[in-house]
Amino acid sequence: EAGVAQSPRYKIIEKRQSVAFWCNPISGHATLYWYQQILGQGPKLLIQFQNNGVVDDSQLPKDRFSAERLKGVDSTLKIQPAKLEDSAVYLCASRLSGQGAQGTQYFGPGTRLLVL
C-alpha cells in the first residue's frame, strides 16, 4: 500500500514570495491533516479536512495561509506572502475514518521550507 505522498521535499524562497505544497493521502483515507513542525518543536495542526470539508482550522493563520482539498482526495497548502517565521517542515497526514480514538494517522515525508 502506497503511503502519504508530498511534494516538493524541499523549497527555498525569499520572504514575501508565495509557495504551495501538495499532498496525496493514502487511498480511501477520508481525513487529512496538515501540520507545521518548527525546528526543535513537535508538530502543530494547521488544518484538518474530512473529505473536502474543513473540520478544524483554528490554528491556521488565515491572513497568509490557505488550504483546499478538491474532490476529497489531494490537498494543497499555500502560503502568501511568506514570512521568515514560516520556515519549518510541513507534514501531511491521513487517517481512515470510522475508527474513533483508535485510528492511526499516517504521515508523509514532509516538505522542508526555508524562507530567507
Add this chain to the structure above:
Amino acid sequence: GDSVTQMEGPVTLSEEAFLTINCTYTATGYPSLFWYVQYPGEGLQLLLKATKADDKGSNKGFEATYRKETTSFHLEKGSVQVSDSAVYFCALSRGFQKLVFGTGTRLLVSP
C-alpha cells in the same frame, strides 16, 4: 487545552542500555496516547499506541503503559541499539481530532 510534556534531550546511551523517556499529559476525558518516532531524514512513524487506561502498547521491543492515575505514558526499552537513534514524540488524540505532540526527545545510542 490538551498538552503533552516530554523529558528534554538529548538522551545519550550506550548500546544495550535500558531506556526510559518520560511523558505526561493533560487532557479532558479519555484520550488515546501514542509514541511516534522520526529517524534522520525520514517522516514520522507510529511506534506504538494505547487507547484506554492500563493498556500497554508495544512494538520492536519498546513498551509504554497508559497510566491514568499519574497521567503518564513513559516509553521503555530493555536494550537499545544504535539503530534506535532517532527523535521520539509522545502525543495524544481525542476521537478523530488532531494529534497534540510533545516537543520530542532525541535519543543517541553509541556502540
